[in-house]
Amino acid sequence: MxxxxxxxxxxxxxxxxxxxMWLVFLHLFHKKETIQYPEEKIKLHPRWRGRIVxxxxxxxxxxxxxxxxxxxxxxxxxxxxxATEDENGRRYPEFFRINFSRCxxxxxxxxxxxxxxxxxxPDFEMAEYNRQNLVxxxxxxxxxxxxxxxxxxxxxxxxxxxxxxxxxEGDNEEPVVDIKSLLP
Amino acid sequence: MTVMQHIWIVIGVLxxxxxxxxxxxxVERRLLALWQDRLGPNRAGPLGLFIVLADTxxxxxxxxxIPPFADKKIFILAPAIVVGSVLLSFVIIPFAPNIVVAxxxxxxxxxxAMSSLGVYSIVLGGWASNNKYALLGALRGASQxxxxxxxxxxxxxxxxMLTGSFNMGAIVEAQKDMWFIVTQxxxxxxxFIAGIAETHRLPFDIPEAESELIAGYHAEYSGMxxxxxxxxxxxxxxxxxxxxxALFFGGWLGPSFLPPLxxxxxxxxxxxxxxxxxxxxxxxxxxxxxxxxxWKILLPVVLANLMITGAIALWMKGG
Numbered sequence: 001m002x003x004x005x006x007x008x009x010x011x012x013x014x015x016x017x018x019x020x021m022w023l024v025f026l027h028l029f030h031k032k033e034t035i036q037y038p039e040e041k042i043k044l045h046p047r048w049r050g051r052i053v054x055x056x057x058x059x060x061x062x063x064x065x066x067x068x069x070x071x072x073x074x075x076x077x078x079x080x081x082x083a084t085e086d087e088n089g090r091r092y093p094e095f096f097r098i099n100f101s102r103c104x105x106x107x108x109x110x111x112x113x114x115x116x117x118x119x120x121x122p123d124f125e126m127a128e129y130n131r132q133n134l135v136x137x138x139x140x141x142x143x144x145x146x147x148x149x150x151x152x153x154x155x156x157x158x159x160x161x162x163x164x165x166x167x168x169e170g171d172n173e174e175p176v177v178d179i180k181s182l183l184p
Numbered sequence: 185m186t187v188m189q190h191i192w193i194v195i196g197v198l199x200x201x202x203x204x205x206x207x208x209x210x211v212e213r214r215l216l217a218l219w220q221d222r223l224g225p226n227r228a229g230p231l232g233l234f235i236v237l238a239d240t241x242x243x244x245x246x247x248x249x250i251p252p253f254a255d256k257k258i259f260i261l262a263p264a265i266v267v268g269s270v271l272l273s274f275v276i277i278p279f280a281p282n283i284v285v286a287x288x289x290x291x292x293x294x295x296x297a298m299s300s301l302g303v304y305s306i307v308l309g310g311w312a313s314n315n316k317y318a319l320l321g322a323l324r325g326a327s328q329x330x331x332x333x334x335x336x337x338x339x340x341x342x343x344x345m346l347t348g349s350f351n352m353g354a355i356v357e358a359q360k361d362m363w364f365i366v367t368q369x370x371x372x373x374x375x376f377i378a379g380i381a382e383t384h385r386l387p388f389d390i391p392e393a394e395s396e397l398i399a400g401y402h403a404e405y406s407g408m409x410x411x412x413x414x415x416x417x418x419x420x421x422x423x424x425x426x427x428x429x430a431l432f433f434g435g436w437l438g439p440s441f442l443p444p445l446x447x448x449x450x451x452x453x454x455x456x457x458x459x460x461x462x463x464x465x466x467x468x469x470x471x472x473x474x475x476x477x478x479w480k481i482l483l484p485v486v487l488a489n490l491m492i493t494g495a496i497a498l499w500m501k502g503g
Contacts, residue, residue, distance in 0.1 A: 024461065032221055
């Protein structure tokens, strides 16, 4: 334990110190880890959990059906919405509000969403000078894209008629049985 | 030399030194960063040089707070002592032939005396802060200084013996044929270690010891008073580097394609770099290890060096 008092041990420590200094000096020529941020962007992976968006289906309609599951799943209660229906009985949110000053980007809303409407995308550059600007309304959240699930249209596979397709005409759906006919 | 020339030299030395002390903020941060695989401050101005301005302005605008429990007069006095004593030490440094503030015939002793005075700033600062961490730092600083002051002086006596003078100019002149690093390697080695301890730089920053004592003796200081300790530390590095150059590496001597002053500055900057490299690479020893190392290894080594140098000097004289 008291190695440093021995002359031999002292010399050994000294040499190892000199070696340390040399090895640290060589770091001058190593590749630098710094990413010079505003000019040089960090590479974000496709499933990186960043800014939350509302996606649209391939027909350009809103995917969100206003089921409130995201608002329920949210651990910090940062999602607020109000569901309503159009004349065809298709549900959509009357307003949809995410308070990003509360959001913790946990992704539970995305997991809870039954229609792939709410999605987290790889974007973190959303700093604001004014805190109120972090409250995103539906027009700020809605993007003109299908996000991570292209080609998916909830009302094409859902059983109900909401003005998107006739009953029984959805994907993987059998035609409606004519209950007034005797034929099999 | 006329009086005017003297005044110009004093003003020039002060100007250059204070600028170097400020510039070392940038040098240290950049070099440390490079040795840690980072880039360091590179945004403000060319190569990030204006970080010095930003840091200085920040220090000036910080609240200059004196704790109500502190001993006010001594608290204010302490940071001035460190800068004052280090600047006074620079008086005897021969930057080039005829560029020296005071060509004292006891130059080396003056340097040793002034660098010992520097410890008062640590002790008084820690004492006046009336804070147990500060006091612990001050205590450590005092005993470290006492331990390392002893062989800092003794390590230089070999050089004095070979020169036969305490005058710094004479010591540099005596290295015309051979630098003292060749004839006094042990002396240099011990002086270097003692110099690190003297400036309480890492790895011997035991009075500060951020991870143990928060900031040690200057824990209660803020604003420009802290800045004075900071400048004092950088001036101390410059002083010890300049002394090493003057005593062991031939001072201003060098091939004539560069002026003497440039040789002196180049060598000094090399050693400043070594100081920063030390900070980047070595961990801080425990307090008892430091003191033990000083008294049990370095003191016998330096005494042996002194005796052997003396014997050889006598034998060479044919006495």
